[in-house]
Amino acid sequence: xxxxxxxxxxxxxGALLVGALLAAVLSPPVVSYEPFWxxxxxxxxxxxxxxxxxxxxxxxxxxxxxxxxxALHRAAxxxxxxxxxxxxxxxxxVDPFVLDYLGWMMPLHVAAGLVGAAALLxxxxxxxxxxxxxxxxxxxxxxxxxxGIAAGAFAALHVLMASSKFVGWGAYALxxxxxxxxxxxxxxxxxxxxxxVAPRRGEPFGAARAELFYLLAVLGACTVLFVAVPSLxxxxxx
Amino acid sequence: MAAAVLVAVAVxxxxxxxxxxxxxxxxxxxxxxxxxxxxxxxxxCHHNFVDRGLGPGGCYTCHKAWGTTELRRIDTxxxxxxxxxxxxxxxxxxxxxxxxxxxACHVERAARPEG
Numbered sequence: 001x002x003x004x005x006x007x008x009x010x011x012x013x014g015a016l017l018v019g020a021l022l023a024a025v026l027s028p029p030v031v032s033y034e035p036f037w038x039x040x041x042x043x044x045x046x047x048x049x050x051x052x053x054x055x056x057x058x059x060x061x062x063x064x065x066x067x068x069x070x071a072l073h074r075a076a077x078x079x080x081x082x083x084x085x086x087x088x089x090x091x092x093x094v095d096p097f098v099l100d101y102l103g104w105m106m107p108l109h110v111a112a113g114l115v116g117a118a119a120l121l122x123x124x125x126x127x128x129x130x131x132x133x134x135x136x137x138x139x140x141x142x143x144x145x146x147x148g149i150a151a152g153a154f155a156a157l158h159v160l161m162a163s164s165k166f167v168g169w170g171a172y173a174l175x176x177x178x179x180x181x182x183x184x185x186x187x188x189x190x191x192x193x194x195x196x197v198a199p200r201r202g203e204p205f206g207a208a209r210a211e212l213f214y215l216l217a218v219l220g221a222c223t224v225l226f227v228a229v230p231s232l233x234x235x236x237x238x
Numbered sequence: 239m240a241a242a243v244l245v246a247v248a249v250x251x252x253x254x255x256x257x258x259x260x261x262x263x264x265x266x267x268x269x270x271x272x273x274x275x276x277x278x279x280x281x282x283c284h285h286n287f288v289d290r291g292l293g294p295g296g297c298y299t300c301h302k303a304w305g306t307t308e309l310r311r312i313d314t315x316x317x318x319x320x321x322x323x324x325x326x327x328x329x330x331x332x333x334x335x336x337x338x339x340x341x342a343c344h345v346e347r348a349a350r351p352e353g
Contacts, residue, residue: 029328029329029330029331030328031325031328031329031337032328032337033337033338033339034336034337034338034339034342036339037338037339041338094339094341095339095340095341096341097266097340097341097344098340100266100340103259104255104256104259104260104263105259105260105263105313107313107314164321164325164337164338167325167329237328237331237332237333238333
């Protein structure tokens with residue numbers, strides 16, 4: 001069995017932003033949802049953390065993309081898509097009334113979530129080797145980048161409009177700031193060639209499995225925290 | 239320029255069509271038990287008896303007829319009417335009703351309890 005090493009903080013700013021999301025959602029007073037909705041919400045908030053990590057590990061112009069960063073960026077993006085799919089699937093499976101919103105009664109936050117999910121799917125699919133073989137012009141790095149940025153922006157709108165957990169303006173401001181930071185930095189990197197996230201000195205060239213494991217473990221731990229803390233609060237109140 | 243005009247027309251038409259659909263749509267029934275709300279003042283919810291002298295009548299019908307802004311917001315307003323109070327109580331550490339789950343409050347139209 002390979003010896004596990006301590007995870008390296010690939011991007012301290014990314015770790016800080018994930019910590020800010022945890023604080024925004026879990027800081028008291030805590031509003032808890034009904035059991036299965038807690039799982040759906042937990043998956044959604046963990047998807048936000050995956051978004052942040054994917055943005056922070058994305059390639060930028062003029063900075064060489066190492067296989068290490070590429071592997072982590074791809075893992076974060078795929079994890080975000082899986083968590084978004086879980087978020088939607090749990091809601092639809094448990095609460096059939098949710099489907100009533102797919103129509104003329106669709107509220108803005110649902111529309112924002114749907115557009116964001118579609119943009120994320122487009123961002124992931126357009127970089128898959130099969131898509132790049134079939135549609136080489138459509139499956140471009142530019143389309144992937146802007147679809148990813150759109151996904152982040154619409155995810156922010158969805159969370160800020162849909163979350164009933166946020167009590168008071170502090171959580172809204174913190175969550176909005178996290179998303180604004182990553183989206184603005186990404187747009188700035190692409191359009192103005194500013195603020196690239198450069199590889200750090202001593203960063204490995206290739207990604208070991210342990211690094212990917214730690215990234216996914218961090219996201220898994222975030223999911224558990226997002227579900228467990230409000231559930232515990234609900235249980236204590238009952 | 240032409241594309242912008244087309245988009246504006248499409249959005250306007252879609253918006254008016256949405257209002258028609260909302261106006262035609264019946265209220266999704268809820269299971270509501272007054273025994274869980276004994277501590278709440280009656281006019282907190284039945285505000286029509288004190289606000290503008292609206293008198294008795296269905297809440298949904300009145301809000302639908304009130305104007306296009308109210309009609310457009312009807313889903314948000316009715317949900318917030320209940321869930322905002324539940325959320326405030328939870329934040330204060332008290333037991334409260336549902337906050338998120340649709341099925342916790344709503345029932346199918348055919349299964350609506352009598353009375």
